[in-house]
Amino acid sequence: MRWMWIDAITEFEEGSRLVAVKNLSSSEELFHDHFDGSDGLPPDPVMPGSLVVEGMAQTAGILVGSVNRFREKVVLAKVSSVELTEDAVPGQCIRYEATIERMDEAGASTRGIVSRLDHADGSWTRIGAIDLMFSHLDNNLSGREFPEHNFVFSDNFRQILVSAGLDDYIDD
């Protein structure tokens, strides 16, 4: 099982843009530990910034993978820049909007905006920007060979794609 950090895909523009959301619940274990108050301060549940980056990496990774119908093994190769201006906390819905900036046989660069839903008026507030680079594994690393099986886009990725009606984009 892959550890998924997005719940659903909500928008998709083929080859250019993908939006995914993640609902943050106080029952999630990470909030019990980060931060649990053991340092003498009151408990302060905050989603670790590294996991916000992972959520964007999964969103942008699906977008990049979709271009070649998930035949390529797309892996996160570089976190080009991260700017998180506000914390993500339980009760919020986080939205990841990824767009492809550049892409060729070797890989892709993506830009991403992270927003948070204000439940009071339904508006989204920008809380960060994350730019990433992905590598097409089979076209790099001096011809080193990897398993035929696409271990990057495995079971639960597929489930999210099916839920969004995007399973037509998967070549078996």
Added chain:
Amino acid sequence: MAVISRDEIFDKVKDVLENALGADAEDVTMDATLQGDLGAESIDFLDISFKLEQEFDIKIDQGELFPENLMSDDSLVQDGKLTDKAMEILRERLPHVDFSKLETNRQVDQLSEVFTVESLVDFIERKLSA
């Protein structure tokens, strides 16, 4: 397209490298090597290539700026050294790079030493005048 001077090309290449590698401005000199001096790793070469495309509004094909898949070919690398054929291919495919530093010992692990800031400036200059 307006003619752009070599100094202007250098300034833009410098911006790209500061951005892609997090390099300090004073370290990005013409003779600085991308890997040894500026700390570039393999994925950074793709990043640099993408950023140069955007900055100069050009298209760079894979293998046009940096060599690709050289090490996996036995006719190009033998006992850790570049063969005559490899040198010939490199010179032909990458005319913007000065390979003379490699000529004496041809150690493949010193290949990165010839990819300097100047080689990028030369590449852009050739590309824009083509």
